[in-house]
Amino acid sequence: xxxxERLHSHLIQIVRDRNPCLASEGHFYAQQYIxxxxxxxxxxxxxxxxxxxxxxxxxxxxxxxxDRASKKQLPPIVIGAHYDTVPGSPGAxxxxxxxxxxxxxxxxxxxxxxxxxxxxxxxxMEEYGCLGSSLHAAKYKQQQKSIRLMISLEMLGYCNHxxxxxxxPAGLKYFYPNSGNFIALIxxxxxxxxxxxxxxxxxxxxxxxxxxxxPNRGLIVPDTRxxxxxxxxxxxxxxxxxxxxxxxxxxxxxxxxxxxxxxxLDFLAGxxxxxxxxxxxx
Numbered sequence: 001x002x003x004x005e006r007l008h009s010h011l012i013q014i015v016r017d018r019n020p021c022l023a024s025e026g027h028f029y030a031q032q033y034i035x036x037x038x039x040x041x042x043x044x045x046x047x048x049x050x051x052x053x054x055x056x057x058x059x060x061x062x063x064x065x066x067d068r069a070s071k072k073q074l075p076p077i078v079i080g081a082h083y084d085t086v087p088g089s090p091g092a093x094x095x096x097x098x099x100x101x102x103x104x105x106x107x108x109x110x111x112x113x114x115x116x117x118x119x120x121x122x123x124x125m126e127e128y129g130c131l132g133s134s135l136h137a138a139k140y141k142q143q144q145k146s147i148r149l150m151i152s153l154e155m156l157g158y159c160n161h162x163x164x165x166x167x168x169p170a171g172l173k174y175f176y177p178n179s180g181n182f183i184a185l186i187x188x189x190x191x192x193x194x195x196x197x198x199x200x201x202x203x204x205x206x207x208x209x210x211x212x213x214x215p216n217r218g219l220i221v222p223d224t225r226x227x228x229x230x231x232x233x234x235x236x237x238x239x240x241x242x243x244x245x246x247x248x249x250x251x252x253x254x255x256x257x258x259x260x261x262x263x264x265l266d267f268l269a270g271x272x273x274x275x276x277x278x279x280x281x282x
Contacts, residue, residue: 003104003269003272003273004265004266004268004269006104006107007100007101007104007265007268007269007272008260008265010033010037010096010099010100010103010104011092011096011097011100011260011263012260013029013030013033014030014033014034014083014091014096014099014100015090015091015092015096015259015260016029016030016090017085017087017088017089017090017091018030018083018084018085018091019084019085019086019087019088019089019127020054020056020084020124020125020128021054021087022087022088023085023087027084030083030099031057031059031083034059034083034099034103034122035059037103037106038059038061038103038106038120038122039061040107040110041061041063041106041107041110042061042062042063042110043061043062044059044060044061045059045060045061045062046058046059046060047059047060047135047136049125049131049132049135051125051128051131056124056125056131056132057124058121058122058123058124058132058135058136059121059122060119060120060121061106061119061120061121062076062117062118062119063106063109063110063113063117063118063119063120064113064117065113065114065115065116065117066112066113066114066115067115073117074115074116074117074148075116075117075145075146075147075148076116076117076118076119076147076148077114077116077117077118077119077147077148077149077150077151077279077282078118078119078121078136078147078149078150078151078232079102079105079118079119079120079121079150079151079153079279080102080120080121080122080123080133080136080150080151080152080153080228081095081098081099081101081102081121081122081123081152081153081154081228082095082098082099082122082123082124082125082126082127082130082132082133082154082227082228083095083096083099083122083123083124084123084124084125084126084127084128085127086127086254088255088256089254089255089256089258090256090258090259091258092157092252092258092259092260092262092263093155093156093157093158093244093250093252093253093258093262093263094154094155094246094250094253094254094258095126095153095154095155097153097155097156097157097244097263097268098152098153098154098155098156099122099153100268100272101153101156101268101271101272101275102120102122102153104272104276105120105272105275105276105279106120108276109276109279114279114280114282116148116282118279121133121136123136123228126227126228130227130228130230130231132228133152133228133229133230133231133232134231136231137150137231137232137234137235137237138231138235140235140237141235141236146237147232147237147238148238148282149191149194149238149239149240149282150229150232150237150238150239150240151229151239151240151242151275151279152227152228152229152232152239152240152241152242153242154226154227154228154229154241154242154243154246155243155244155245155246155250155253156183156242156243156244156268156271156272157244157263157264157265157267157268157271158180158244158249158250158252158262158263158264158267159180159181159244159264159267160179160180160181160249161179161180161181162179162180163178163179164178164179165178165179165180165181165249166178166179166180166245166248166249167248167249168248169221169222169223169224169248172212172221176210176212177208177210180244180245180248180249181208181267182207182208182209182210183202183207183208183209183210183242183243183244183267183271183274184209184210184211184212184241184242184243184244184245185198185199185202185209185210185211185212185240185241185242186211186212186214186218186224186229186240186241186243187211187212187213187214187238187239187240187241188213188214188215188217188218188233188238188239189213189214189215190238191213191238191239191240192213194238194240194282195211195213195240196211197278197281197282198211198240198275198278198279198282199211199278200278201274201277201278201281202271202274202275202277202278203274204274204277205270205273205274205277206270206274207267207270207271207273207274209274212224217230217233217234218230218233223248224241226246227241227243229241242271242275250262
C-alpha cells in the first residue's frame with residue numbers, strides 16, 4: 001500500500017462516533033486500533049487519568065534516537081493528536097486525520113530514527129478542554145524536563161480550492177490566501193525558526209503551507225488556542241499546531257457530516273509527507 005492508501009485504511013478504522021462519554025463503544029474501538037498500530041514499533045505506554053470517576057487513556061510510544069550510545073541525551077520531539085470526538089460526530093477531519101498521520105509518522109521514524117528521541121502521543125479528552133494533553137505537559141514541567149518541540153496534529157484533511165473558501169480571525173485575511181487549500185502552522189515567537197523550516201519542507205514536497213507566529217501564548221488571537229499544543233505553550237514549551245484551520249474552512253466541523261468522503265486524501269498525504277520531511281530536518 002502507498003501512503004494515501006495506508007492513511008485511508010486508518011481512517012476507515014478510526015472514523016466513527018467515539019465520544020468518550022456518549023459513544024464508549026466507538027471510543028474503545030479507536031483506542032484498541034491506535035494501540036495495536038503503535039505497538040508495531042515499540043512498547044506502548046498507557047497513561048491513565050480520571051475525569052469525574054471515569055478512566056481515560058493517553059497512548060504513548062517512545063522512539064529512541066539513532067545514536068542510542070550517546071552520553072548527551074537530547075530533548076524529545078513530542079508529536080500528538082487527539083482521538084476523541086464531540087458527541088454525534090464521526091470526526092473524520094476532527095481528528096481522525098491527525099491520528100492517521102500520527103500513525104504514519106510513527107512508521108516512518110521507527111524505520112529510520114532521528115538524532116532526537118521522538119515521543120508520539122494519542123491524547124484523549126481534547127474536546128473537553130485538552131485534558132489529556134494538559135496532564136502530559138504538566139508531567140514534563142513537574143519533572144523539569146525539556147522538549148525540543150511539541151507538534152499538535154489537529155485536522156489535516158479538508159481542502160477547498162475555491163476563492164473565498166477560507167476565513168480568518170479579525171485582521172489576518174489581508175496577509176493570507178482566500179482559498180482553503182493550504183496547511184497552516186501556528187506557533188509562538190520562540191518557534192519561528194521551526195515554523196520557517198517546517199513550512200519550507202512542506203512546500204518543497206508540493207503542498208501549499210502558511211505559517212503564523214503569535215505572541216503571548218496566542219492570547220490575542222483566541223482561535224490559535226484550540227488544541228493540544230496549548231498546555232505546552234502555557235507550561236513554557238515550544239509547540240506548533242498543524243491544522244487545516246477547522247471551522248474557518250470546513251463546514252462539517254463538529255457535525256454528523258464530518259465523514260471520510262468530505263476529505264481530500266491527496267491533500268492529507270501531501271501534508272503527511274511534508275511533515276515527515278520537515279521533522280527529519282529539525
